[in-house]
Amino acid sequence: MTDTDRRTFLKLLGSGAFAAALPNSVTRALAVPAHNRTGTIKDVEHVVILTQENRSFDHLFGTLRGVRGFGDPRAITLPSGKPVWNQPNGAGELLPFRPDVASMGMTFLSDPPHGWNDSHAAWNGGRHDQWVPQKGIETMTYHTRRDIPFHYALADAFTICDAYHCSVMGPTDPNRYHMWTGWVGNDGAAGGPVITNAEVGYDWSTYPERLERNGVSWKVYQDAGHGLDAAGFWGWAFDAPYTGNFGDNSLLYFHQYQNALPGNPLADKAKVGTNIAAGGTLFDMFRADVSSGNLPQVSWIAAPEAYTEHPNWPTNFGAWYASQFLDILVSNPDVWSKTVFFLNYDEEGGFFDHVVPPTPAASAALGGSTVALDNEIFPGDADHPSAPYGLGIRVPMIVISPWSKGGFVNSQVFDHTSLIRFIEARFADGNRDLIESNITPWRRAVVGDLTSAFNFATPNARPARLPSTTALAPPDRLGHDSIVLVPPAIQAVPTQERGVRPARPLPYALHARAVVDTSGQSVRIEFSNVGVAAGVFQVHSGNTADAPRTYTVEPGKQLSGAWALASRRYDLSVRGPNGLFRRFRGAVGPDATNLDIVASYRGGGADHDNADVTLSITNRTGKPVTVGLRDAYGERMVERRLGAGQSDEQHVALDDTHGWYDLIVTVAGDTDFEQQFAGHVENGKDSVSDPAMGRVGSDT
Numbered sequence: 001m002t003d004t005d006r007r008t009f010l011k012l013l014g015s016g017a018f019a020a021a022l023p024n025s026v027t028r029a030l031a032v033p034a035h036n037r038t039g040t041i042k043d044v045e046h047v048v049i050l051t052q053e054n055r056s057f058d059h060l061f062g063t064l065r066g067v068r069g070f071g072d073p074r075a076i077t078l079p080s081g082k083p084v085w086n087q088p089n090g091a092g093e094l095l096p097f098r099p100d101v102a103s104m105g106m107t108f109l110s111d112p113p114h115g116w117n118d119s120h121a122a123w124n125g126g127r128h129d130q131w132v133p134q135k136g137i138e139t140m141t142y143h144t145r146r147d148i149p150f151h152y153a154l155a156d157a158f159t160i161c162d163a164y165h166c167s168v169m170g171p172t173d174p175n176r177y178h179m180w181t182g183w184v185g186n187d188g189a190a191g192g193p194v195i196t197n198a199e200v201g202y203d204w205s206t207y208p209e210r211l212e213r214n215g216v217s218w219k220v221y222q223d224a225g226h227g228l229d230a231a232g233f234w235g236w237a238f239d240a241p242y243t244g245n246f247g248d249n250s251l252l253y254f255h256q257y258q259n260a261l262p263g264n265p266l267a268d269k270a271k272v273g274t275n276i277a278a279g280g281t282l283f284d285m286f287r288a289d290v291s292s293g294n295l296p297q298v299s300w301i302a303a304p305e306a307y308t309e310h311p312n313w314p315t316n317f318g319a320w321y322a323s324q325f326l327d328i329l330v331s332n333p334d335v336w337s338k339t340v341f342f343l344n345y346d347e348e349g350g351f352f353d354h355v356v357p358p359t360p361a362a363s364a365a366l367g368g369s370t371v372a373l374d375n376e377i378f379p380g381d382a383d384h385p386s387a388p389y390g391l392g393i394r395v396p397m398i399v400i401s402p403w404s405k406g407g408f409v410n411s412q413v414f415d416h417t418s419l420i421r422f423i424e425a426r427f428a429d430g431n432r433d434l435i436e437s438n439i440t441p442w443r444r445a446v447v448g449d450l451t452s453a454f455n456f457a458t459p460n461a462r463p464a465r466l467p468s469t470t471a472l473a474p475p476d477r478l479g480h481d482s483i484v485l486v487p488p489a490i491q492a493v494p495t496q497e498r499g500v501r502p503a504r505p506l507p508y509a510l511h512a513r514a515v516v517d518t519s520g521q522s523v524r525i526e527f528s529n530v531g532v533a534a535g536v537f538q539v540h541s542g543n544t545a546d547a548p549r550t551y552t553v554e555p556g557k558q559l560s561g562a563w564a565l566a567s568r569r570y571d572l573s574v575r576g577p578n579g580l581f582r583r584f585r586g587a588v589g590p591d592a593t594n595l596d597i598v599a600s601y602r603g604g605g606a607d608h609d610n611a612d613v614t615l616s617i618t619n620r621t622g623k624p625v626t627v628g629l630r631d632a633y634g635e636r637m638v639e640r641r642l643g644a645g646q647s648d649e650q651h652v653a654l655d656d657t658h659g660w661y662d663l664i665v666t667v668a669g670d671t672d673f674e675q676q677f678a679g680h681v682e683n684g685k686d687s688v689s690d691p692a693m694g695r696v697g698s699d700t
Contacts, residue, residue: 032333034402034459041426041456043403045338049419050301050325051179051248052318053172053310054114054349057162057394060315062096063144063494064155066501066689067162067409068355070096070142070494073662073692074581074678075354077573078129079544084354085493087140089132095491096140096352101483104147104315110482111311112138112350116195119169119350120387125366126538126548128356135350137485142494143315150319151396154343159404159453159504163577164414165357166347166392173197175346175392176250179416180300181206182438186375186389195384199234199253206251207420207436208298212265214434216427217296220249221286223304224273228252235273236305241479243276245302246310248346269296282307282321287328290335298423301325311349312482326400341400342419342450348393356575358413358536359388360442361550368559369552371445371534391415391447403454409689410453410504411578412533413446421449445534445554452504498695500688507533508682509601510553512574514584514675516594516620517562523570523584524562529553531682535576542571542585568592569672579690580679581662586672593673594620595627597665603683604655611654611681613661618647625667632662632678633691639668654681658688 035043062069075084086093101107112135122134131139145152154160167178174184174195181204185192191202211218225244226232234252235245251257251270260267274280282304289295309318322343330336360376361367380386397414420436421444428434509531515524527537537551541563551559563570565588574582586593596618604611619625619642629650630637634657640648654661662678680687 032330032337032402035338036459039457041451041454043338043456044340044426046295046297046299046335046340047423047426048299048301048325048329048339048341049179050303050322050341050343051176052303052322052343052345053246053248053308054111054347054351055309055315055345055396056348056351056353057164057355057396058096058353059142059348059351060148060151060396061155061160061162062142063496064152064160065497065499066503066694067160068411068579068690068693069162069496070354071496071693071695072354072579073690074575074579076128076356076540076575079127080129083493084128087131087352088129089137094132094137094140094487096142096494097488097491098142098144098494099483099485100488104141104143105319106314106316108312108314108480108482109141110136110138110485112136114171114347114350116170116384119392120385123169123356126356126359126540126550131352135352137487138311139350139352140487141351141485145497148315148319150316150323154398154400156407157405158401159399159406159408159410161397161399161410161412161414161453162394163355163411164344164395164397164418165390166345166395167416168195168347168390169357169387169392170195170347171197172248172346173199173250173253175416176248179346179419180208180251182417182420182436183375183440184389186440193378195378195389199247201258202254203256204438206254206256207423208251208270209256209266210434210436211298211423211427214431216298216434218269218298219289219296220251220270220300220302222249222273222302223282224275225277225304228271228273230258235302241305241313242307244304245273246305246308248302248308249300283324283328286325290328290332293332293335295335295339297427309345312480337402339401340403342397343400344397344416345395346416348395353394355394356538356548357391357393358446358538359391359550360552362386362388366547367539367549367551367561369442370554370557370559371552372441374442375440376442399450399453401454403456403459405459406502408453408502408504408686412448412452412504412506413536413577414450415443415447417443418447418450421447422451425449425451442552446536446552448507448533452506496693500691500694503687503689505684505686506578506680506682507531508535508577508580510535510537510576510580511599512537512582513598514572515596516586516588518588518590518592518594521568521588522562522564523572523588524560525572525574525584526558526560527551527553528558529555531555538575540573540575543567576679578680581676582678583674583676585674590622592621593625593667593670595625595665595667595673595675596620597675597677599677601681603659603681605683606685608655608659608681608683608687611659611683613652613654613663613677613681615650615652615663615665615677616647617642617650617665619644625670628666628668630664630666632664633657633660657691659683660690660692662692
């Protein structure tokens with residue numbers, strides 16, 4: 001890249017003409033219609049997976065329009081009583097901040113801690129309040145669209161998943177083992193469980209072995225570096241960060257691959273690579289396979305250290321690297337029309353994300369589950385506490401394909417095992433041997449298979465437009481010192497881009513109802529699932545002595561939990577997928593308000609025509625009360641006087657909000673009582689992201 005090229009790029013970036021500076025070849029190729037022979041997932045012939053390193057969702061995309069980012073209207077409250085953004089920092093607090101640099105995307109940022117112990121300590125049993133003490137001030141940094149224009153352009157052109165989690169609250173290798181094998185040897189056999197980057201050699205089965213014995217072609221694309229063996233650090237050397245695979249081909253930590261010799265498919269497909277040291281390029285093998293029509297059915301890419309986005313390497317070095325693979329794919333329109341390209345991140349790398357990940361209950365005191373929790377709780381060892389393996393913190397996932405164009409958001413819960421599940425959905429076709437038995441029952445129930453991110457029946461025909469990444473390539477082949485961070489003197493919650501984006505339909509229909517036991521001085525919450533996918537309910541209590549709880553409920557099943565109330569008051573907040581929120585606040589006693597409120601949904605048709613939420617309210621107080629119902633989206637308020645034992649139904653239409661609702665029930669004269677019901681009603685059709693998140697209809 002010449003200095004003139006770089007200056008031209010920077011002028012375009014500053015002038016607002018950036019989006020128009022598009023390589024014609026990329027624009028033409030991305031406009032190629034999707035292969036649509038069957039209108040199903042069977043039209044996918046190639047799956048390509050590029051898993052980058054160590055960035056959380058909020059860190060990269062918290063300011064992106066239409067995703068659950070910094071504008072989340074129902075983020076959790078910390079034990080301090082402050083919003084989750086206000087992370088404790090010694091005697092003070094630290095909010096997310098963008099360092100005072102020209103471009104975060106080209107900044108060499110320090111690497112926060114991201115191991116098992118510090119990650120679980122930051123999560124703090126779901127309290128989510130120890131990020132800065134455990135990770136340092138770097139954890140609270142974030143990027144904007146101007147910093148990482150290619151990342152944001154990919155999200156705007158294709159489909160971004162804002163509920164995709166890493167698999168383990170821990171480092172790289174255990175997360176990549178989930179991606180390639182379905183777990184970390186959770187049963188304690190064959191060298192597991194592995195929760196660190198020990199890399200001592202393991203023996204449990206991997207998913208590529210299933211592909212191999214069932215005739216599904218596969219390959220790992222990487223550079224050989226100093227060698228794809230132990231002497232060559234399995235493709236990684238500290239002194240050559242622009243070559244090799246950074247050790248990210250975790251298949252090479254399994255004995256069956258280590259011992260495989262040339263001629264063995266495990267060696268020929270996982271232990272070969274380009275050779276930059278001998279004058280090749282990073283992309284020779286991939287380009288040759290795409291141009292010749294020999295791209296395997298399933299491919300994984302492992303980048304050199306400098307291009308992984310792992311701190312302290314800049315994020316935009318990774319953008320340049322990813323764009324090269326996309327350019328190669330679209331250079332052959334026939335191949336591209338049949339390809340899914342997944343771009344995700346192995347773990348959050350110690351960077352803050354505000355969403356508490358869904359986890360199984362570690363004990364009966366901490367919740368419950370209708371699905372077995374076998375092998376989902378790490379038993380602990382001398383150096384690491386017992387805790388759920390995951391799910392881990394949210395990380396970015398962009399689904400790039402001819403079937404996922406249009407700038408959609410998908411908010412179904414996913415993790416790295418979802419990649420295996422997608423390959424199963426495409427290639428298993430009734431073959432049980434292609435179903436990964438390592439994936440635990442709880443994980444299979446809770447996380448999806450990524451198929452909901454696509455429109456296979458009628459693919460979006462809008463051409464996707466992406467900016468050039470020419471100026472994002474490394475200007476040299478050197479390492480650089482990390483910047484010294486100074487948090488801003490005046491802090492504020494970052495502003496998320498205003499507006500909504502189209503949203504894919506989700507499989508959730510979840511309910512939570514509070515039942516007051518006046519004689520027992522307790523409150524019970526009943527959880528039920530009338531959808532088609534399991535949901536995890538997370539409950540936080542206003543009483544800091546109560547630990548957070550989680551309840552996993554499968555479709556067609558129910559669970560309940562009770563909270564004893566020493567102070568005769570309760571304040572319980574329930575959260576679930578895609579912004580589901582319930583808050584139950586009040587007092588217990590003979591004179592306290594006691595309303596039984598049950599919510600029900602009707603999804604309606606396209607654009608949520610005739611969709612509504614009905615609240616059935618029964619007064620069990622023993623005296624007349626005046627009940628108020630406020631619609632936070634429409635700012636509408638109604639009042640009804642209910643006698644003792646009397647019931648009422650309130651129907652709230654949702655066509656204007658595309659299925660989103662936020663209803664608050666109060667009682668005149670009782671400041672203790674309030675119940676809130678918020679979320680989205682699904683109807684199996686495309687919708688839009690949460691208008692409250694995008695400040696739609698707001699003056700601010």
